[in-house]
Amino acid sequence: MKILVAVKRVIDYSIKVHVKSDGSGIDFSGVKMSINPFDEIAIEEAVRLKEKGIASEIVAVSIGEKTCQESLRTALALGADRAIHVETSFETQPLCVAKALKALVERENPRLVILGKQAIDDDCNQTGQMLAALLSWPQGTFVSRLNVKEDEIEVVREIDGGLETLKMSLPAVVTTDLRLNEPRYATLPNIMKAKQKPFEILGEDVLGIDLKPHLKTLCVAEPPKRQAGIKVTTVDELIDKLQNEAKVI
Ligand code: AMP
Secondary structure, three states, X not given: OEEEEEOOEEEOOOOOOOEOOOOOOEOOOOOOXXXXXXXXXXXXXXXXXXXXXXXXXXXXXXXXXXXXXXXXXXXXXXXXXXXXXXXXXXXXXXXXXXXXXXXXXXXXXXOEEEEEOOOOXXXXXXXXXXXXXXXXXXXXXXXXXXXXXXXXXXXXXXXXXXXXXXXXXXXXXXXXXXXXXXXXXXXXXHHHHHOOOOEEEEEHHHHOOOOOOOOXXXXXXXXXXXXXXXXXXXXXXXXHHHHHOOOOO
């Protein structure tokens, strides 16, 4: 079974992001970039399926600027067999990414596509659902357990008040939740081996799709700064302030 894994390059989760002074977007200069954490989980799940003899090949794909190739090299070091980079200078938005992934699915014929449940930069949580709709494939989103059986999969999803188990036929789209697995680290020998693995770079024209964004960001703003707190000396003063200043009691 061939698995396609979608890998997005995002600002590292540990970095405090800053908004550009003109409010036009996030300041990316000199900022550490990494694979979207949910996509690391997607790669790990695919690698575990390969280790169990269920998956035969893992293809990691990324759509974006040339720098995405670094993330794809990491995906190869983590266990993907091949990488495909769809190079574009456009800001990637979920519908365009879903269309590009659909074109890659039609080219590669995987039985399973694994994506992260959301990219931590735009928090869209849309691409997997859109891809499943475009392909007319069943989807298991926010998956915290995945079992592959012959021609179907069983997924467990964390929902309000409990766990939901769904069964669906293959081919299917799955999006990963945090508790699906704990991704491994890339070892030095595997980083070296990754350099020899097949790596394809496609222009967006090759897939015959338009990656031009359809949404325009009007402005990005930092959350308002919290006001400094004050100290009160007595309980009476506290009650007075809560009643007359904050007006909460
Ligand atoms: P989003 O819908 O933007 O929150 O992204 C959900 C998931 O879609 C991510 O975790 C990735 O697996 C995939 N994805 C989004 N954008 C890209 C991209 N530019 N290249 C590859 N995969 C992507």
